[in-house]
Amino acid sequence: MNVTPSAPVKAASVSATLNAWFVANARDLPWRRDGFGAWGILVSEFMLQQTPVNRVIPRLEEWLARWPTPASLAAVPPSEAVRAWSSLGYPRRALWLHAAAVQITQLHGGVVPSDVDDLLALTGIGDYTARAVAAFAYGHRHPVVDTNTRRVIARAIAGAGEPSPPNRGRDLDAMGALLPQSVHEAALFNAAIMELGAVVCTSRSPKCEVCPIRKCCAWRAAGYPEYTGIRKTVQKKFEGSDRQVRGLIMAELRSTHRSVTEAEIATLWPDAAQLQRALASLVADGLAISAEGGHTLPE
DNA sequence: GACACGTGGCA
DNA sequence: TTGCCAAGTGT
Numbered sequence: 001m002n003v004t005p006s007a008p009v010k011a012a013s014v015s016a017t018l019n020a021w022f023v024a025n026a027r028d029l030p031w032r033r034d035g036f037g038a039w040g041i042l043v044s045e046f047m048l049q050q051t052p053v054n055r056v057i058p059r060l061e062e063w064l065a066r067w068p069t070p071a072s073l074a075a076v077p078p079s080e081a082v083r084a085w086s087s088l089g090y091p092r093r094a095l096w097l098h099a100a101a102v103q104i105t106q107l108h109g110g111v112v113p114s115d116v117d118d119l120l121a122l123t124g125i126g127d128y129t130a131r132a133v134a135a136f137a138y139g140h141r142h143p144v145v146d147t148n149t150r151r152v153i154a155r156a157i158a159g160a161g162e163p164s165p166p167n168r169g170r171d172l173d174a175m176g177a178l179l180p181q182s183v184h185e186a187a188l189f190n191a192a193i194m195e196l197g198a199v200v201c202t203s204r205s206p207k208c209e210v211c212p213i214r215k216c217c218a219w220r221a222a223g224y225p226e227y228t229g230i231r232k233t234v235q236k237k238f239e240g241s242d243r244q245v246r247g248l249i250m251a252e253l254r255s256t257h258r259s260v261t262e263a264e265i266a267t268l269w270p271d272a273a274q275l276q277r278a279l280a281s282l283v284a285d286g287l288a289i290s291a292e293g294g295h296t297l298p299e
Numbered sequence: 300g301a302c303a304c305g306t307g308g309c310a
Numbered sequence: 311t312t313g314c315c316a317a318g319t320g321t
Contacts, residue, residue, distance in 0.1 A: 044317085045317065046318095047317090048316090048318090049316095049318045050315095050316060050317085050318060050319095051316065052315090052316050052317095053316085053317080055316090056317090090318090090319095092319090092320090093318090093319085096319085096320095123320095124318095124319070124320090125319085126318060126319045126320080127318085127319090128317070128318060128319090129317085129318075129319085132317070144317090146317045146318080147315095147316080147317075147318085148317070149317090166318095194317065197317095198316095198317075202315095203314085203315065203316090204315075234313085234314090235313085235315080237312095237313090
């Protein structure tokens with residue numbers, strides 16, 4: 001006779017198994033080193049938003065060598081943050097990180113807050129990053145939900161090939177139900193489930209044959225059914241998009257400390273109307289400002 | 300809630 | 311070559 005384990009029993013089994021796997025298999029990443037510090041964790045989390053680990057590491061190390069504290073970043077103009085961001089993408093994150101550094105310096109005495117609500121109040125920090133900093137920098141017990149976590153839960157627990165569209169409350173509840181009571185085990189588990197999603201339970205071609213929880217995976221038990229729910233909205237084509245044109249303008253602005261002229265900007269893209277639209281949007285976002293004879297990064 | 304927002308590696 | 315995807319957030 002089949003006996004279905006009760007949900008709490010399965011949760012405890014999953015968390016214990018994943019934690020043991022993580023302790024033995026975690027990648028050696030800078031932000032996992034002892035004493036990395038809350039500021040380093042926070043910077044890494046900003047950089048890791050939608051950007052792969054391998055591209056983040058060199059920029060992160062340069063960043064922290066130059067600005068080892070929030071106050072040191074807050075003391076320079078945002079233009080320097082945008083330059084140091086280099087080609088990580090989504091340069092507004094550099095602006096937000098700079099703004100957060102100013103807020104931390106002015107409102108929290110230069111110490112990265114540990115309270116989730118205090119973190120949420122900082123520019124550029126949302127549900128994921130606030131809990132990630134509280135959990136990974138301070139070891140607090142909060143459910144941390146990112147795209148990896150959502151995918152692992154969808155598969156291993158719900159038996160679906162992909163997660164349903166994000167739902168703040170439901171996602172936090174689902175992770176909360178798996179989270180060990182022990183503060184230390186909980187912090188480990190938040191990292192462990194993300195790691196599994198990042199290196200084993202990947203979006204495309206998951207490595208189920210080496211998965212530590214394959215024996216209790218609901219997706220496997222169900223025969224790996226195809227996902228039949230609502231599809232993610234497909235990312236729009238980048239070639240020829242406003243995003244591409246914004247990127248070209250930002251690269252030009254980053255490349256120099258002087259003002260970039262209209263004539264120089266005109267050489268970046270053949271469609272003048274699209275170019276002006278992109279430039280106007282960058283100004284609106286605070287990533288570019290009008291200056292003597294052209295445009296510069298925000299000083 | 301859908302959408303906009305960079306960049307580059309990989310299949 | 312083209313499309314998918316990567317530790318999200320703000321509007």
